[in-house]
Amino acid sequence: MSARATVTATALALMAAACADIGSPSRQDIYEWRSIQGSDTLSFHWPQSFLPVRIWAEDQYSLPAFADSSIAAWKPAFLYHEWDAVRVADSADADVIVRYGSPPAGDDILLERLALDARAAECEAATLPHIDAGREVHLPMHVYIRARFAPELPATQACLALTLTHEIGHTLGIFQHSPHPEDIMNGNPAVPHPSERDRNTAEVLYHTPANVSPAPRP
Numbered sequence: 001m002s003a004r005a006t007v008t009a010t011a012l013a014l015m016a017a018a019c020a021d022i023g024s025p026s027r028q029d030i031y032e033w034r035s036i037q038g039s040d041t042l043s044f045h046w047p048q049s050f051l052p053v054r055i056w057a058e059d060q061y062s063l064p065a066f067a068d069s070s071i072a073a074w075k076p077a078f079l080y081h082e083w084d085a086v087r088v089a090d091s092a093d094a095d096v097i098v099r100y101g102s103p104p105a106g107d108d109i110l111l112e113r114l115a116l117d118a119r120a121a122e123c124e125a126a127t128l129p130h131i132d133a134g135r136e137v138h139l140p141m142h143v144y145i146r147a148r149f150a151p152e153l154p155a156t157q158a159c160l161a162l163t164l165t166h167e168i169g170h171t172l173g174i175f176q177h178s179p180h181p182e183d184i185m186n187g188n189p190a191v192p193h194p195s196e197r198d199r200n201t202a203e204v205l206y207h208t209p210a211n212v213s214p215a216p217r218p
């Protein structure tokens, strides 16, 4: 059995344990979403009590509209509304803050500093979930996204749109990249929307017990 097949089998076993009450969806085509750091495997999803997740996007280069389309792109993955999000008008109310620009220097970056190559060279982004030793994610999570050049050009706008959907995928708990180029959660995303495999992975992750939880809202 390959490593990936082992991961899939483990994930499905966990899902079966967690979700016996909703039948047995056949969601075998998924990828590893957990953050694995040595022997420490971190799995996060938003608890029902936090829904809808509140997302604020800086009013630069259509980011609020792209946040709306990102939320709409992920919602269909959740057949039972296991995850939901809304965009809020005030950053003070937000669980997730999306800013135009680069992450602050010296900030911890758990996931990646995306350096998108030729398939989406026009922009780059990073998502920074701060997870403390108590396995709590500090709120708000921060997403930074920026154009590399000419943010008003259609190709750059398309890059910002699909890359923000990728980053929102990280914020909902997909802490790793898909190895498949046709998935939005590939490390070098090129598709505009989550694939069926992205949606399957998101659904399975919300039916897998989490060992990381959000800190109380301030």
Ligand SMILES: [Zn+2]
Binding pocket: 111, 112, 114, 166, 170, 177, 186, 187
């Ligand atoms: Zn990423």
